[in-house]
Amino acid sequence: MRYAVDLAGRRLMVETGTDGRFLVDDEVVTIAARPLGKDHWSIACQGRSHEVAILGRDPLRVWVDGVEVRAAVTDERALAAAGRDASASGSQHEIRAPMPGLLKAVHVAVGDTVERGDAIATLEAMKMENELRSPERARVAKLAVAAGTKVEGGALLAVLVSAD
Numbered sequence: 543m544r545y546a547v548d549l550a551g552r553r554l555m556v557e558t559g560t561d562g563r564f565l566v567d568d569e570v571v572t573i574a575a576r577p578l579g580k581d582h583w584s585i586a587c588q589g590r591s592h593e594v595a596i597l598g599r600d601p602l603r604v605w606v607d608g609v610e611v612r613a614a615v616t617d618e619r620a621l622a623a624a625g626r627d628a629s630a631s632g633s634q635h636e637i638r639a640p641m642p643g644l645l646k647a648v649h650v651a652v653g654d655t656v657e658r659g660d661a662i663a664t665l666e667a668m669k670m671e672n673e674l675r676s677p678e679r680a681r682v683a684k685l686a687v688a689a690g691t692k693v694e695g696g697a698l699l700a701v702l703v704s705a706d
Contacts, residue, residue, distance in 0.1 A: 544638070544696070548614040549604075555636075557696040565696035633704035634683070637674050639697045643667030648689050648700075654682045655705050662700050665693070679705045 547554045557565040564571050574586045581596040597603040602613045639645075647664040650656060656676040665672045680702035687699055 544618045546614075546616045546618075550611045550613075557638075568696075568698060635677055635680065635702045635704075636698055637662050637676075637700040637702065639665055639693045639695055639699055640672065640674075641665075641667045641695045643672075643693060645687055645689055645691045645693055645699065646671060648685060648687075650682045650685070650700070652682050652685055656680055656682065656702070662702075663689075665699075674699065676702060678702075681705045 544555060544557045547556050554567055559565070562572055562574055564573055571588060576584045576586075578584055578593070583594050585592045585594050592607050593605075594607075595605040597605050597610060602615065604611050604613045644666045645663060646666045649661045649663060656662065656679070658676055658678050660676045661673045662676055662682075663674045665674060681704075682700060683703045684701040685699070686701070687693060687697070693699070
């Protein structure tokens, strides 16, 4: 699952992994957490250790190494349902691989205008083909990979810019 994390005025896109690895703004990050108590952890991230505690939940207040930070975490589905997905907050939307697989086809070219629901690419994963579709009317600004490429989960495939 992907999340938009607003932390101390900075927005990060985070995709959770099952093996202690996360994708944070297109960078693989290894994280290990050890509980120290209720809502209190020792977190090792990229070789550095941090003490983290949740101080409050509404609004979310996090204590990191002795400094209080306001934070917000929203999953992609909630962002889309609220109409505040990445395309609305900067008129840009990233199409990413939802899981590792083989990019079977790219159905668009840079500069093309696509409508909401149009197929952008087809990803084969676990012997199934998944069509990745445009979330809105947009122009294709970037294609990051070509058909026939093996991709990891979370890999950037295309960038769309709002056409409205």
